[in-house]
Amino acid sequence: MDDLRLAYQHIIAYLEQHLGDDPIYSWIAEETRRRGLPTIQVTPVQGRLLNLLAQLLNARYILEIGTLSGYSGVWLARAVPPGGKLFTLEINPACVEVARESFSRAGVADRIELHLGPALETLAMLELPDLLDLVFIDADKDNMRSYFDWALERVQSGGLIIVDNVPVVRADIVESDDVRVHAQAAYRFNEHVFARHANWGTLLPFYRPNGDLIDGMLIYRQP
Ligand code: SAH
Numbered sequence: 001m002d003d004l005r006l007a008y009q010h011i012i013a014y015l016e017q018h019l020g021d022d023p024i025y026s027w028i029a030e031e032t033r034r035r036g037l038p039t040i041q042v043t044p045v046q047g048r049l050l051n052l053l054a055q056l057l058n059a060r061y062i063l064e065i066g067t068l069s070g071y072s073g074v075w076l077a078r079a080v081p082p083g084g085k086l087f088t089l090e091i092n093p094a095c096v097e098v099a100r101e102s103f104s105r106a107g108v109a110d111r112i113e114l115h116l117g118p119a120l121e122t123l124a125m126l127e128l129p130d131l132l133d134l135v136f137i138d139a140d141k142d143n144m145r146s147y148f149d150w151a152l153e154r155v156q157s158g159g160l161i162i163v164d165n166v167p168v169v170r171a172d173i174v175e176s177d178d179v180r181v182h183a184q185a186a187y188r189f190n191e192h193v194f195a196r197h198a199n200w201g202t203l204l205p206f207y208r209p210n211g212d213l214i215d216g217m218l219i220y221r222q223p
């Protein structure tokens with residue numbers, strides 16, 4: 001395991017060195033840390049993937065659940081064409097405050113609607129376009145399945161539902177108890193997705209630079 005971790009550290013260092021982008025991303029990461037918020041934003045590799053997929057889809061309407069400080073939101077919003085919109089939902093006022101600043105510094109505030117509150121409540125009252133092109137789910141894991149099932153009703157054919165932090169290691173080899181409990185619940189979520197249709201999409205494993213666990217990003221394509 002230690003050799004593996006060392007190898008991953010080299011890979012991550014290499015990627016972060018070469019896949020950085022303009023300084024807004026490092027500003028967001030630094031500001032997140034400075035304010036004592038969890039630095040659990042997606043990695044630059046994942047941010048680029050989100051941006052790339054949104055561009056390939058010509059995504060006009062994107063919904064993100066779990067804004068944190070706006071890191072993934074900036075990657076997504078930069079793919080949105082004029083007239084399009086990123087809706088992003090966040091429960092923590094301290095996060096919303098940083099995210100607002102991130103979006104205006106990045107020059108994408110005009111393309112973003114940021115909503116404070118528990119996502120399920122916000123979704124129940126928010127006025128959204130009838131069909132969304134992409135939904136990125138990256139908030140509380142207990143509601144993952146509710147968010148996904150909600151998205152199934154709202155994402156257009158050919159659109160994507162992307163879910164961050166789904167498990168890719170067997171729950172019984174995970175070390176700590178809380179992670180194991182989380183993983184067991186989340187496995188049922190994975191199975192729910194795998195069972196939908198044969199060509200549902202894919203599940204990519206990513207290393208967490210700040211943790212000891214490999215987790216997955218699930219990419220589901222609406223048939
Ligand atoms: N997408 C972000 C990271 C999100 S971290 C990025 O990659 O940059 C998860 C976020 O979900 C946290 O900021 C947390 O406050 C928020 N969250 C947790 N429960 C929530 C809920 N019920 N409704 C909305 N947001 C929630």
Ligand code: MG
Nearest residue numbers: 040138164165
């Ligand atoms: Mg995440």
